[in-house]
Amino acid sequence: MKNFFKSLLHISFVFVLSCNSMAAEKVEYLKTDWSFKGLFGKFDRGALQRGYQVYSEVCSSCHSMKYVSYRNLAEKGGPEFSLDQAKAIAASFEVTDGPNADGEMFTRPGKLSDKFVMPYENEKAAQAANGGAYPPDMSVLVKARGGGANYIYSLLQGYEDPPLGMTLDEGVYYNKYMYGNKIKMSNQLSDGLVEYSDGTEATVEQMSKDITTFLMWTAEPHLEARHRMGFKAIVYLIILTVLVYFSMKKIWSRIETEV
Amino acid sequence: MSDHEYTPQSKAGKWFNDRLPLLTLANHLTDYPTPKNLNYWWTFGGILTFCLITQIVTGLTLAMHYIAHADMAFESVEHIMRDVNYGWLIRYIHANGASMFFLAVYIHIFRSLFYGSYKAPREIIWIIGIIIYLLMMAAAFMGYVLPWGQMSFWGATVITNLFSAIPFVGEGIVTWLWGGYSVDNPTLTRFFTLHYLIPFLILGLVVLHIWALHVPGNNNPVGIDIQKPSKDTVPFHPYIVIKDGFALLMFMIVFAFFVFYTPNILGHADNYIEANPMVTPAHIVPEWYLLPFYAILRSVPDKLLGVIAMLSAIFILAALPWLDTSKIRSAVFRPLYKQFYWILVADVLILGYVGAMPAEGLYLLIARVATAYYFIHFLVILPVLGFKEKTLPVPLSITEPVLGGSPNLAMAKNKESLTK
Numbered sequence: 001m002k003n004f005f006k007s008l009l010h011i012s013f014v015f016v017l018s019c020n021s022m023a024a025e026k027v028e029y030l031k032t033d034w035s036f037k038g039l040f041g042k043f044d045r046g047a048l049q050r051g052y053q054v055y056s057e058v059c060s061s062c063h064s065m066k067y068v069s070y071r072n073l074a075e076k077g078g079p080e081f082s083l084d085q086a087k088a089i090a091a092s093f094e095v096t097d098g099p100n101a102d103g104e105m106f107t108r109p110g111k112l113s114d115k116f117v118m119p120y121e122n123e124k125a126a127q128a129a130n131g132g133a134y135p136p137d138m139s140v141l142v143k144a145r146g147g148g149a150n151y152i153y154s155l156l157q158g159y160e161d162p163p164l165g166m167t168l169d170e171g172v173y174y175n176k177y178m179y180g181n182k183i184k185m186s187n188q189l190s191d192g193l194v195e196y197s198d199g200t201e202a203t204v205e206q207m208s209k210d211i212t213t214f215l216m217w218t219a220e221p222h223l224e225a226r227h228r229m230g231f232k233a234i235v236y237l238i239i240l241t242v243l244v245y246f247s248m249k250k251i252w253s254r255i256e257t258e259v
Numbered sequence: 260m261s262d263h264e265y266t267p268q269s270k271a272g273k274w275f276n277d278r279l280p281l282l283t284l285a286n287h288l289t290d291y292p293t294p295k296n297l298n299y300w301w302t303f304g305g306i307l308t309f310c311l312i313t314q315i316v317t318g319l320t321l322a323m324h325y326i327a328h329a330d331m332a333f334e335s336v337e338h339i340m341r342d343v344n345y346g347w348l349i350r351y352i353h354a355n356g357a358s359m360f361f362l363a364v365y366i367h368i369f370r371s372l373f374y375g376s377y378k379a380p381r382e383i384i385w386i387i388g389i390i391i392y393l394l395m396m397a398a399a400f401m402g403y404v405l406p407w408g409q410m411s412f413w414g415a416t417v418i419t420n421l422f423s424a425i426p427f428v429g430e431g432i433v434t435w436l437w438g439g440y441s442v443d444n445p446t447l448t449r450f451f452t453l454h455y456l457i458p459f460l461i462l463g464l465v466v467l468h469i470w471a472l473h474v475p476g477n478n479n480p481v482g483i484d485i486q487k488p489s490k491d492t493v494p495f496h497p498y499i500v501i502k503d504g505f506a507l508l509m510f511m512i513v514f515a516f517f518v519f520y521t522p523n524i525l526g527h528a529d530n531y532i533e534a535n536p537m538v539t540p541a542h543i544v545p546e547w548y549l550l551p552f553y554a555i556l557r558s559v560p561d562k563l564l565g566v567i568a569m570l571s572a573i574f575i576l577a578a579l580p581w582l583d584t585s586k587i588r589s590a591v592f593r594p595l596y597k598q599f600y601w602i603l604v605a606d607v608l609i610l611g612y613v614g615a616m617p618a619e620g621l622y623l624l625i626a627r628v629a630t631a632y633y634f635i636h637f638l639v640i641l642p643v644l645g646f647k648e649k650t651l652p653v654p655l656s657i658t659e660p661v662l663g664g665s666p667n668l669a670m671a672k673n674k675e676s677l678t679k
Contacts, residue, residue, distance in 0.1 A: 039520070067337040136532070139337065143523055144531035179541070219531075222340075222347045229348070230519025237515060241508040248501045255295060255493060 027177055029150040030157060032209055036216055039231055042224050043217055048079035050196050051214025054207050056089075057194050059138065062130060062185075064118040067139035068218050071112040077224040078217055086112060093117040131171040133184035142212070142219040149212050151177065156208040159187035287473070292492035293499045294479035296657050300370040301477070302506030303363050309507055310360040311465060315458050317353040325405065327451035329444040332407035333533040351522040357399050358525045359514050361548035364392060368576075373600055375588030376478040382580040384471040389577045391464050396549065398457040401450040403546055408530030413543045415442045415450070421556075424563040441536065479657060482589030486656035542617060550614030551607050555633070557618040558626040568630065575637050582637055584645025592651040596644055603636050 035044040052073065055065070070090035073081045081089070090110035095117060098105035110117065120126035127134050136144070145151045158177035162168055168182065175183040189204045196202050217223070265286045267273045276282040324343050326335040339346035368388070371377055377385035400418060404411040419436050423429040438445025476485060476492075485491045493499065517525070525547060529540050545553050555572050559565035575582075590597040606629050613626040 067334070067341060072341075140531045144528055146528045148528075226347065226351075226519055226522075230515065233515050233519065234512060237508060237512045241505065241512065244501065244505045244508055248505050251497050251501050255498070 029147050029177060030154040031150055032153060034149055034213070034216070036213070036223055039227065041227050043077070043079075044213060045080055046198060046200070047210045047213040048217055049081065050198065050200060050207075051210040051212070051217075052079050052081075053196065054194055054211040055138070055214055058188055058207075059211065060116075061119055062126070062135040063138045064120070064126075064135075065116040065138045065218060066118060067137075068116050068221075069112070070110060070114055070116070072218075072221060074112070075221070078221060079214070083112075090114060131184060133171075135185070138215060138218065140219045142215045147177075149216050152215060153208050153212045155183075156189055156211070157204055289494065289496040291473060291495040292476065292485070292488050293495050294477055294485060294491060294657055295493045295498075296479050296481065296491075297477065297499070297502075298480050299502075299506055300366065300373075301479075302503045303367040303370065305503035306363045306507050306510050307360070307367060308465065309510075310356060310363055311458065311461060314353065314356050314360060315462070317349050317356065318455075318458065320349050321353055322455065325451075327405070327448050329407060329447050329534070332405060332447060336406045348518070351518045355514065355517045355522060355525060357402060358546070358548065359510070359517070360395065361399070363510070364395065365548070368392070369604065372579075372603070373590045373597075374478055374480060375482050375583070375585075375590070377580050378583065378588050379580065380475045381472075381478060384468060385580060386577050387464055387468045387471060389573070391461055391468065393573060394457050394461050394464070398454055398461070399546065399548065401454040401457075403530075404447065404450050405454060406530060407447065407534045409532045409534055409538070409540050410527045410530040410543070412442060412534035412536065413540055414545055415446060417543055418545075419446070421562075421566050421569075424566045426563070478588060480589060481591065481654055481657060482587065483653055483657065487658075491657040544615055547611065547615070550612075551610035552614075554610040554614030554626045555630045557614075558623065558630040572630075572633060575634070579637065579641075583641045585648065585650070586645075587650045587653060592653050593644075593648060594651065595648045599636065599640055599644065603633075606632050606636070 035042060035047070055063075070086055073079055073089060074083045074086035090112050093110040093114075094107045095110045095114050096105055096107050100106055120129060123134055142149055142152055147154070154177040155175060158175045160174055160176055162174035162181075166174070168174060172182050172184055173186050174181055189207050191203050194202050194207065200206060220226075265283045267276050267282045272282055321339065324335065324339050324346065326332060336350070339350050341347075343349075371385065371388075400414070404415045419433055419442065422436060423433045425432060434440060436446070437443065438449060523531075527544065544550070552569050552572060556565045556569040559568045585593060585596065587593055590600055609625060610629045610633065613622045613629065616622040618626065
């Protein structure tokens with residue numbers, strides 16, 4: 001009887017699991033070995049710097065990154081540009097500041113403390129310039145999509161001709177990894193689009209990997225510190241648990257003999 | 260219980276204790292006689308206390324940096340994640356802490372169901388526990404709204420809209436809850452206020468929960484009353500303290516793994532998109548710990564009846580001490596109840612699963628069957644089982660199981676398999 005119910009429980013689980021695979025005809029995302037995965041995962045500094053280059057030369061013409069500051073570029077655990085490089089990057093942007101003593105807004109070169117300058121004044125302006133579609137802010141984009149880094153990486157390489165019989169409206173493109181397969185961003189990457197200063201060949205795959213690594217960092221700027229601390233915390237907890245286990249055995253041994 | 264008079268050793272201690280018997284209380288807590296046969300399922304009470312304290316401490320810290328305003332909430336959370344020193348750590352502990360809290364409370368509740376801890380004379384402990392559970396759900400739901408992401412906004416819209424099912428006054432109540440004609444800034448600020456308040460209400464109820472526990476004392480795996488305190492029990496300190504501590508550390512390892520290595524796996528990706536009243540997410544799903552109730556809600560075609568079913572599913576638990584007619588507490592000695600218990604566990608897990616799936620086709624059918632079974636378990640099976648079930652012989656005391664001899668539970672278990 002007991003076995004019967006155990007198998008019933010088992011069957012219900014298998015049933016539920018199979019429903020899962022039935023319902024979701026998910027496309028398999030492309031995978032690559034991310035340096036930031038795993039217990040000791042760290043960002044690949046080179047990939048972050050190249051990723052920033054792709055962002056600034058390609059993505060940033062439409063996508064904002066409003067929660068990231070120029071100073072972050074020089075911080076530990078990030079692309080780790082030198083302070084002078086970060087200052088130079090910041091200074092290459094015009095920032096609107098003010099009002100000044102005369103009540104006027106003015107522009108000045110960017111400083112380390114400024115947030116990344118946005119490509120459009122506001123969301124409406126961004127929509128107007130992009131056929132009604134708002135290019136999402138990229139600060140936390142990797143965390144805001146179900147498939148995470150693999151999804152972004154795949155999407156950038158997922159542009160294909162639409163299947164026969166599918167007609168696409170003006171300004172809509174086919175992407176096999178996009179939810180519903182229709183995306184309003186055209187294919188942005190092509191081989192050799194940017195020229196990497198470190199000599200890495202700028203293939204579409206390479207650029208996709210670099211920009212995704214960069215976006216992972218902007219979404220989780222403290223990932224490296226988190227992994228480091230996590231390892232220490234868990235090792236500490238395990239040692240303490242073992243010690244407490246033996247103390248417990250010792251204390252409880254008083255009772256066993258008494259009974 | 261330890262009713263022996265306690266007199267502090269020092270003169271100052273005695274002077275103080277005569278005016279406020281805090282030392283007597285401390286002495287009671289240390290000496291509190293606890294059944295010596297408690298297993299690890301009994302350590303979750305302590306773990307839950309730890310969870311509550313963790314949530315309160317991290318929550319207070321977050322509240323120092325968070326801004327409860329529709330235009331600034333999302334940004335302030337990003338500020339915490341990026342610029343506040345160890346803000347990411349505090350927020351991830353708080354967010355995952357909520358899940359850990361529910362994980363622990365579900366184990367705690369199902370332990371109580373298995374060993375019949377809700378039965379006389381522990382009904383009040385149980386009912387206070389149900390109220391705590393309700394408040395936890397309210398706190399967790401409102402907490403999820405605070406980051407003002409897409410799931411925050413739409414989850415709040417869906418849940419508050421449930422009140423519109425109330426006949427005649429429903430719409431008015433919803434407007435009153437919102438503080439406007441949609442979920443907006445007034446909703447956010449009041450949710451923040453309540454989210455801040457509720458943990459302290461829970462803290463107060465936890466004190467009552469423990470107080471009520473210390474009147475009859477703990478239930479135990481064999482589910483019989485303590486016969487000889489000197490033989491059947493151990494003082495709470497150091498025996499239970501060290502055991503609870505050990506279990507808590509194991510729990511903290513799991514907790515730490517979530518916080519440091521998969522901090523976002525229990526949340527929904529859409530909540531990293533800032534709330535937008537113009538864009539509805541494809542699937543609005545609550546946090547995992549609310550999914551079984553969400554499934555019950557959606558399995559009923561009528562909105563009002565769905566809300567009633569969902570609320571009944573929770574409140575039916577409060578009536579459990581009277582629905583379960585069996586005099587035997589522990590499922591160890593109730594062969595049939597034990598099987599129905601595991602079916603209920605599977606039923607709740609299935610409800611949780613379909614709650615996460617779209618309410619259509621096969622999922623809806625499964626949800627309906629599982630919902631019906633949930634109520635049948637409490638309203639039909641449990642009352643009938645108490646009269647029909649042939650229970651196994653119960654030991655005379657914790658230390659002297661049925662045939663005397665070995666004090667451990669294995670004896671009782673062997674006995675059970677022999678009777679098959």
